Amino acid sequence: MKHNYSTISVVQKIASPMPCMSQLVQDKIDEFESRGSEDAFCVGDIGDVITKFNKWKELMPRVEPFYAVKCNSDNVVLKTLADMGAGFDCASKGEISQVMKLGVDASRIIYANPCKQKSFVKYAAKYGVDMMTFDNEAELVKVKDIFPDAKLVLRILPVAQVKVQCQLGNKFGCHPSNVRRLLLKAKELDVNVMGVSFHVGSGVGEAQAFAYAVKQAHEAWEIATELGFKMTLLDIGGGFPGQANAPITFTEIATVVNEALDVYFPSGSGVRIIGEPGRYMVASAFTLAVNIIAKRTVVKEVAGTDSGVNTSEPSHMYYVNDGVYGSFNCIIYDHAHPEPRVISDSPDRFNSSVWGPTCDGLDCIMPECKLPEMDVGQWMYFADMGAYTVAAGSTFNGMPRPQFFYVCNEDLWNQVYPEHTAPKRRCESMSADADFPHFMTGPDMKSLREAANSISCCTEDEIVFA
Numbered sequence: 259m260k261h262n263y264s265t266i267s268v269v270q271k272i273a274s275p276m277p278c279m280s281q282l283v284q285d286k287i288d289e290f291e292s293r294g295s296e297d298a299f300c301v302g303d304i305g306d307v308i309t310k311f312n313k314w315k316e317l318m319p320r321v322e323p324f325y326a327v328k329c330n331s332d333n334v335v336l337k338t339l340a341d342m343g344a345g346f347d348c349a350s351k352g353e354i355s356q357v358m359k360l361g362v363d364a365s366r367i368i369y370a371n372p373c374k375q376k377s378f379v380k381y382a383a384k385y386g387v388d389m390m391t392f393d394n395e396a397e398l399v400k401v402k403d404i405f406p407d408a409k410l411v412l413r414i415l416p417v418a419q420v421k422v423q424c425q426l427g428n429k430f431g432c433h434p435s436n437v438r439r440l441l442l443k444a445k446e447l448d449v450n451v452m453g454v455s456f457h458v459g460s461g462v463g464e465a466q467a468f469a470y471a472v473k474q475a476h477e478a479w480e481i482a483t484e485l486g487f488k489m490t491l492l493d494i495g496g497g498f499p500g501q502a503n504a505p506i507t508f509t510e511i512a513t514v515v516n517e518a519l520d521v522y523f524p525s526g527s528g529v530r531i532i533g534e535p536g537r538y539m540v541a542s543a544f545t546l547a548v549n550i551i552a553k554r555t556v557v558k559e560v561a562g563t564d565s566g567v568n569t570s571e572p573s574h575m576y577y578v579n580d581g582v583y584g585s586f587n588c589i590i591y592d593h594a595h596p597e598p599r600v601i602s603d604s605p606d607r608f609n610s611s612v613w614g615p616t617c618d619g620l621d622c623i624m625p626e627c628k629l630p631e632m633d634v635g636q637w638m639y640f641a642d643m644g645a646y647t648v649a650a651g652s653t654f655n656g657m658p659r660p661q662f663f664y665v666c667n668e669d670l671w672n673q674v675y676p677e678h679t680a681p682k683r684r685c686e687s688m689s690a691d692a693d694f695p696h697f698m699t700g701p702d703m704k705s706l707r708e709a710a711n712s713i714s715c716c717t718e719d720e721i722v723f724a
């Protein structure tokens with residue numbers, strides 16, 4: 259299947275130095291307000307994705323990134339990564355189809371779900387997506403039956419106990435003590451096992467997790483080789499943090515991974531190594547702005563001091579137009595802690611809480627925080643909203659998903675699409691304030707308004723694939 263497709267026409271290219279995201283968001287808010295719109299919106303910085311991809315290639319040159327589509331299946335992200343040469347980790351027929359529609363060849367896809375629906379395996383076979391993971395006997399029998407030529411990758415269970423944001427080992431992975439037995443079954447079925455994979459857990463907190471897992475993968479590899487399988491692929495999975503203030507840096511992880519690979523899978527060994535980064539590529543690229551659609555002020559009883567007399571202080575409940583059933587599902591599924599940022603001149607902070615728009619009491623974004631007092635119609639925004647957010651969001655209660663806008667630093671854009679290099683626009687009076695202040699003041703925003711180019715809006719239909 260071959261698709262021709264044009265460049266992404268919906269990304270607003272912005273000359274260097276690009277204004278920081280908070281300025282771009284404010285500019286968009288101004289534009290929304292000028293046309294009376296109060297809808298939630300998300301700004302995706304495609305330059306951030308490009309920078310992450312470049313950093314991966316630079317710091318882990320031996321590991322080919324296969325982006326985990328489940329993390330954020332935004333077409334603009336997928337297309338940019340596809341154009342940069344990334345591979346893709348797909349979990350289903352739907353993801354395989356989406357990626358292939360972007361022109362990605364089957365050889366650049368791994369079907370990395372160890373427990374697959376039969377009809378999905380048939381679909382993978384039909385379109386030549388032959389690399390797929392397994393971790394149990396039933397899956398081997400299924401694949402042998404439907405797709406006997408599949409290239410199978412054994413997913414092992416990393417046994418080291420490490421801090422992670424989301425556990426995966428409770429559901430997937432062959433325990434080391436079962437590896438031989440499972441591979442003997444593969445031998446008996448005469449299927450083609452050619453690789454080992456693992457996933458240390460999503461959002462790992464200790465770089466050493468990768469060192470242990472690579473060692474364990476090597477042990478499984480040796481068993482497979484001893485049993486006569488021709489082993490060629492190591493897949494180190496995902497787990498790399500992606501948010502701006504992650505507990506460990508990608509550089510720290512890359513150092514550990516490179517050292518472990520040099521010991522157990524040295525460059526001369528001819529082993530192909532891939533990884534399946536999800537959150538690393540997209541978490542920091544997306545910023546979500548929400549509108550305060552309602553407000554209640556309640557009096558909360560609090561314990562008094564020495565006298566033992568109760569005093570009361572007011573607390574403001576802000577209701578915004580995206581919530582836990584939408585983009586903020588990450589609070590429940592991804593154990594995320596998004597923090598609101600607001601634009602206000604006031605130095606005063608009050609007890610506050612932030613709630614989603616549905617009629618469910620569970621729909622709470624922040625049960626307690628300190629914010630300046632705000633009114634209905636004002637905005638808050640949240641950084642690091644690119645990973646496991648809109649991907650799993652619903653429209654429960656009929657609440658719409660946010661609108662999406664895309665920006666990209668022009669120099670980064672031109673790296674990826676040199677043939678489309680546009681004449682540089684002049685951008686004046688821009689201070690590239692890379693650190694997001696937690697609370698910002700208003701007037702600066704206005705002065706930067708002219709400098710920040712307006713961001714164009716699109717729906718998926720507007721991305722043209724010829």
Ligand SMILES: Cc1ncc(COP(=O)(O)O)c(C=O)c1O
Nearest residue numbers: 326460461496497534535536537
């Ligand atoms: C098989 C597989 N690969 C990769 C990923 C991506 O993980 P992360 O976003 O932590 O990089 C996941 C996430 O669940 C996964 O299940």
